[in-house]
Amino acid sequence: MLPFKVERQQTNGKVHVIVRGELDMETGPRAEEELRRAEDGKPPVLVLDLREVTFFDSTGLQLVLDADVRAREEGRTFILLAGDGEPRRVLELAEVADRLNLEG
C-alpha cells in the first residue's frame, strides 16, 4: 500500500500540491493544510494532483469542492489532476467532474 504523502512544489507561478496514498478522514486534514498553505502564497494557478491517490471518498470530495469554491472566490485557476482511479470515479459519480478543470 502506498503510504500517505502530501508535498508542495512551486514552478513559475504554478503551485502543485501532490497527494499520494489513501486520502481519508485521517489524512484529509493534512492534505487540506497543505492546500491552504499553498493558497496563502496567492498563486495564480493551483494544481491539485490526485493521480496517485489510492483511496478517495467523501473526505476527498469535500477537499476538492472546498478548494474549487475558494479558487473561484479568490480569482485563482484551480486545476485538478484526477488520474483514472478512485478520485475520478467518485468525482464523476458526484457529477462534478465536468465543472472542474480536470486534467490528467
Added chain:
Amino acid sequence: MAELDLADTGFLLTDPRLDDHPIVYVNEPFLEMTGYPADEVLGRNCRFLQGEDTDEGQIDAMRRAVAEERPVTVELINYRKDGTPFWNQVHISPVRDAEGQVVHFVGLQVDVTARRAAAVAQRRSSFLADAGPLLDASLDLESTLDSLTRLSVPFLGDVCLVEEIRHDEVLRLAATGSDRDAVRSADAHDPVVRAVRSGRAEIVRTHALLGSETMAMIVPLKARGTIRGAVVFASPGREYGPQDLLLAEDLALRAALAIDNARLYENLGSVARSLQQGLLPQRLPTLAGMDLAARYRPAGDGSLIGGDFYDVLPRRDGLDLVIGDVTGKGARAAALTAQVRHTLRTAAQYEDSPSEVLDVVNRTLLAERGEAGGRYCTVAMARIELNGTARATICCAGHPMPFVMRSGGDVEPVGKPGSVLGWVPDPKLLDVTFELGEQESLVLFTDGVTEARTTGDQYGLAGLMELLRAAASEDASGIATRVDRAAAHAGARRDDVAVLVARHVGTSAG
C-alpha cells in the same frame, strides 16, 4: 604498573601459595573504592567484600577460574566497609614466573554501579518507549489487553495477567503464559483484591495465581482516579526487586490509561450508534400498495457516525423515498444529516418535484457555507404517486442512480446524473419519470454498497445488478437483506452502506 592508568581502577595482587590465598598488595583506588584501610585488607582473602546480594554464580565462576589458573571477568555486588553495596567489575588474571608457575593473581576492579544503573535505566526507558505506542495503537479493549500482556513477557515475567474484580469474583481479562479463563472468588486475602483495594503495588509470594508458590508483582491499574483491576507479573524462580516494581508501575500507569481509553471509546461507539439510529426513521411507514424495507450498516467498527441516511415520507397519494450521503463523519456529519433530512421533509411538503426539493436543499447548504468549508451532500429522491398504478419521478444529485427490478427479471438504472448539493448555485438536477409495475421494485442505495475498494473488491455496480437479477422474486425485505449481506461479505468497508427498497405490490396485495 606505571604505564597503566589506574586512577579509577582498584588493583590488587594475591598470593595463591600462601594459606587461604590472601591479598598481598592493594593500590590506593582500591582502598577508596572499598572504604577499608590497607591494614584491614592485606593478608585477607578477597571474599570479605562479598555479602548477602552477591551472586553465587559469579563467585563460582571466579573460584573455578582461579582453580584452573585462567583469567576471568565477572560483575558482582560487593560491599564497602560501611556496608553499602556497589557493583564491582572484577578482572582476575594469573601471573606466572619463569618456570610457568602461578605466583600471583592480579585483580583489577572497577566500580560499575553508575554504568549499570544507566544501562538499566536505558533498558527500562526503551522498554517503556516501545510499550507506549503498542498500547496506544488500538482503541479496542481486547487488543489493548493483548498488547499489554504480550509485550511484558518475558521482560517483566514469564506470565502476565490482567485481572479485574467484578462483584465477588476475580475475572481474568487477559493472560500470556497462563490460563486465560481462570476465575476465582474475590477473597479478602487474595493478593489482587488487596492491591485493588489498597491501590498499592506489591511484590508477593502467593499460591493464588499460578497454582504453585510464585513470586509476583501485583500492580493496580489506576486511570482517571479509579482502580478496576490489576496487572500481575510472575515468573517461577524469578526474584523481583524494587527496580522491577518501579518499572511494572510505570508500565501499569500507561496500560491503565490505554485500557480506560479503549473502554471510553467502546462507550462512544454505542453513543454513536444510537445517535445514528436517531437520524434514521425508527420504522418505515405502512402504505397500501407498497412493500418497503431498508438496511443500514455503519462503516468499520461502527464507532463513527457515518454520513448515510434514508427517509420515507408518506404523501396523500403516494410517498417520497430519499437516500443520501453527507460528506464527513462524526458529530459534524450527524448535524448535517439532521439538517438535510429536516430540509427535505419540509420542502417535500410544498415542492412539486424531486428536483425542486433538492434545489431547496442545495440553497440551504450554500447558505450554511462557512470559513471551514462547505457542506456537501449527495441525494437520490423518488416521488411515487399511487393511483392504481405507481408513477415514479426520480432525481439524482451526485448520487448513484437507483435500480429498478423489472417484472421480467431485468435490472436497469433509472434517472439522470445530477450534481452534488452544496457546491454550485445552479446544480444540474433532472427529473425522470417512469412507471413502476406491479411486483417491480425500486432499489435506492449509497456508494458504500458498491464501493470499489483498492483491496480487490470486485463487487461494484455490476455485482449489485447481478445480485438484484437473482432476487427478482423476493419481497422488499428479502432484497434489502441480500444487498446488505453482499456488502458485508465484500469485506470491511470504510463507507456506510444504506439500501432502501420499495416494491410495488399493487392493490390486490395491498
